[in-house]
Amino acid sequence: MATANKKSSKKAKKTKKASPVRGSKKKAAAKSRAAKKGGRVTKKVKKAVKAKSGAKKSATKKAAKKTVKKAAKKTTKKAAAKATKAPPKKAAAAAVAPAANKPVPPKPPAAEKAPKAATVRAPKQPKPAAAPAPASVSAPAADRGNAFYITTAIAYPNGQPHIGHAYEAIATDALARFQRLDGKDVFFLTGTDEHGQKMIQTAQGEGMTPFDLATRNAARFKEMDERLNVSFDRFIRTSEPAHHKSVQEIWRRMQDNGDIYIDAYAGWYSVRDEAYYAEDETVVGEDNVRRGPQGTPVEWVEEKSYFFKLSAYQDKLLHLYESQPDFIGPDSRRNEVMSFVRGGLKDLSISRTTFDWGVKVPEDPEHVMYVWVDALTNYITGVGYPDESDERWRYWPADVHIIGKDIIRFHAVYWPAFLMSAGIPLQKRVYAHGFLFSRGEKMSKSVGNVVDPFNLANQYGVDQVRYFFLREVPFGQDGNYNHEAIVARINADLANDFGNLAQRSLSMIAKQLGGVLPEPGEFSDNDKAMLAQADAMLEASRIAMATQQIHQWLNTVWAVVAEANRYFAGEAPWALAKTDPARQKTVLYVTAEVVRQIAIMAQAVMPESCAKMLDSLGVPADARSFAAIAERIRPGTVLPAPVGVFPRYVEPKTE
CATH class of the missing domain: 3.40.50.620 (HUPs)
Structure with missing residues (x-):
């Protein structure tokens, strides 16, 4: 996407000094130059627009200078009072009169009266502000x-x-x-x-x-x-x-800060993208349709518009990105934005007059705000x-x-x-x-x-869909999905790994230990290592989620799932029932504790399924936050009959 731009004041002055071009050639030449900059209409284009609407007289250089001078004077109350007495001049493009009897679907709220009247400024490109000190980037937060x-x-x-x-x-x-x-x-x-x-x-x-x-x-x-x-x-x-x-x-605040002024706009606009594009950002295809960088059609727009002085914020924005490197993520997007801003910012068209479905500009309801x-x-x-x-x-x-x-x-x-x-x-x-x-x-x-x-939710299940997309696609990158990939994640990660681990261990407790969570014996080195890896999940997950690395968080959790399966298979508690019942109790306790921690950690992605898992472990509703992870699951807890939480996906039969 691109900004709607205006030429620099230096180039604007040069445009005013240029020799006038008559008729359609004048309009075409001015339109081409404005298009290349993707923004502001020069004085010539403004005259061409007026000619198109019925105004046949063209202003002389002297009249143009008077227009600019008059518009500048109107920024003071004194000049405004004089202007009221003076007869209106055709060349003075300033305040836009409200549209009469224009339908508004539906009726928006009445505009609150601004503390002072909207200031109309001369169509002059402002000088960029110098880079601010760190404290002046924005108002302090409460x-x-x-x-x-x-x-x-x-x-x-x-x-x-x-x-x-x-x-x-x-x-x-x-x-x-x-x-x-x-x-x-x-x-x-x-x-x-x-x-x-x-x-x-x-x-x-x-x-x-x-x-x-x-x-x-x-x-x-x-x-x-x-x-x-x-x-x-x-x-x-x-x-x-x-x-x-x-x-x-917020419009009034920006206007009171001197950052909004009225002028005219001519350039390429994409209705679908709701964005303005410069000429060099568009391409005419084989179908003779001009499109923007997103592949959407663009149309030529010429209309009066309010502008925001985006150019005045170039240095301030660069200072923001450099002083707060975490402001934009991931890094690829940060680099993209910094490159765009370093390339130069031009003022942004922020109102439209060709339609009226939107928020009205205060004190000038003919304009609706740029969406x-x-x-x-x-x-x-x-x-x-x-x-x-x-x-x-x-x-x-x-x-x-x-x-x-x-x-x-x-x-x-x-x-x-x-x-x-x-x-x-x-x-x-x-x-x-x-x-x-x-x-x-x-x-x-x-x-x-x-x-x-x-x-998707009906076919695979809500939690299954949530898990698939957040585990499969590195968050911040593009990703692919298809039916086979979704089924593979459901059956491997959820049904086989996590679900089967919980079901096997809890079924063993139900059948061989009377459904009561056992008291563990002394922990072996394997037990301690397994518990330590589970205990480390929380801090590693916090680090990942602090920067929105959702896939990394889930990778951390599923690494513990994989290790817990290896632990369970290696300790073989089904065999210990006969050879070492005390050891079996310890292994089942450790497994239940690890499953509890996994279920608590995974609640954010699969809330319903993990709630069922924690129900099966007898974990109270008020002990399911991350703060509760530090306290081990309580031996002696009577567990309900285990219920499978993650069924395998079976392809529907085709008749």
């Missing part, structure tokens, strides 16, 4: 206590949820559950991003309003989360009135913003935003810049996962390999 705040990217509900959505939700849920088990006060936010042109187009195609489409599909995304046992604390919808209020407040200003703000809306006295505000700043790698720039460049401008503490970390491929192919409706997560 004392958060034991709070831990984690988010998914909010899904775009112009269609039904697919396995890519499910993967992100499952992974984020595992991270959230892990921190809860480790005693953290967790707040987990997910939801839907409901505004934008894609929603309008899809709704029109289905003969419904964008709000009705969003409501229908948001319910399906929430249902998916519930089906996959995703333990979110809030499911946010960006069409909520509270969110509109939040977005308008990414709206969408990104959900992360603070979700914890009470703009009411910083809300008890949920203690969770901000977020500990980590979990997102897909295709939207890393929005979260690691735009979002921290917006927060810096608004004086709000920055999130602590952004982590981007990879894409899922079905047998090496990217999911596509045209290919017919889009997978319904509901069907």
Whole structure:
């Protein structure tokens, strides 16, 4: 993805001095130059746009200079008062009048009156600010206590949820559950991003309003989360009135900081990506369709727009990345973002006038905000913003935003810049996962390999699906999946290794020891080594999960599963029943203790199955957190009859 850009002030001045070009040739030449920069319309393009709308007079150089001078003066109250008395001039492109009788589906919340009127600035490229001192990167965060705040990217509900959505939700849920088990006060936010042109187009195609489409599909995304046992604390919808209020407040703060101004935009825009692209980022295919770097069609857009001074934050962002190397993960994404920012940032178009489904710009309702200003703000809306006295505000700043790698720039460049401008503490970390491929192919409706997560859960089981994707795919990298791979993980890792170990040991206790957990004798070196490896799981898992290395955490746990199977097979407790009953009790006790620790550790990925496993071990509900791991399982505990937790997957019979 790329930013929507504006030319430097130096180049803008040169453009003003250039000789005028008449007619269509003038428009084509100016349009080409603007396209190459992917952003701001020059004075020539502005005149061409006016000519297209019916204005036939072209301003002279002298009139152009007066226009800029007048726009600059309007930033003061005195000049504004004079401008009120003076007759309006056609060449002065400044405030945009509200649209009359324009439909708004549905009615958004009324815009709160800003502390002062929106300032209209001359279309001049600002000078980049110098790199700040570390303390000035953002406002200081309040004392958060034991709070831990984690988010998914909010899904775009112009269609039904697919396995890519499910993967992100499952992974984020595992991270959230892990921190809860480790005693953290967790707040987990997910939801839907409901505004934008894609929603309008899809709704029109289905003969419904964008709000009705969003409501229908948001319910399906929430249902998916519930089906996959995703333990979110809030499911946010960006069409909520509270969110509109939040977005308008952050806009006012950025505007009060002098970072928003109005101008005109011309460039390539992808409706599907909700992103602006420079000319050199697009390619015209054999079908004569121009596409952006994500392979999605782009269209030429020319309209008045508010801009955010992203260029002023280049040095500040680079300072952030260098002073906080863990701000972006994994390293490949950090390198990508730093390279992008070092290449130069240009100002970002942050409003649209060609549609009205979105959050209105304060004091200028003809404009709706660029959907990414709206969408990104959900992360603070979700914890009470703009009411910083809300008890949920203690969770901000977020500990980590979990997102897909295709939207890393929005979260690691735009979002921290917006927060810096608004004086709000920055999130602590952004982590981007990879894409899922079905047998090496990217999911596509045209290919017919889009997978319904509901069907997967019904076919294989919820915990089995959760385990497969988090164990099979290194989190942060692209991954492949297919039926054979899922079945292999279910039958080998779960049924054979973990499930069989628990079932064999617990069945032996039930049949040979009356269902009572035995008192162990003196531990042998093998016993001590086995227990030591189990005891080391927690700290190793904490280290892995602190940087979202979910696959490494599960590798650590399953290494203990493998070692426990070797221990059990080597000690052969079935044979000890006759030759050394006391030793058998010790081996079965050690095995039960290791199974208990594994089940506690794996709860974050397989909550229902591990709960059943802990039930079979007689572990009380209040002794299943990580804090309880240090206390050994109690001898003498009467165990219920063991029940298999992880059945093998058997292919359905075909008739």
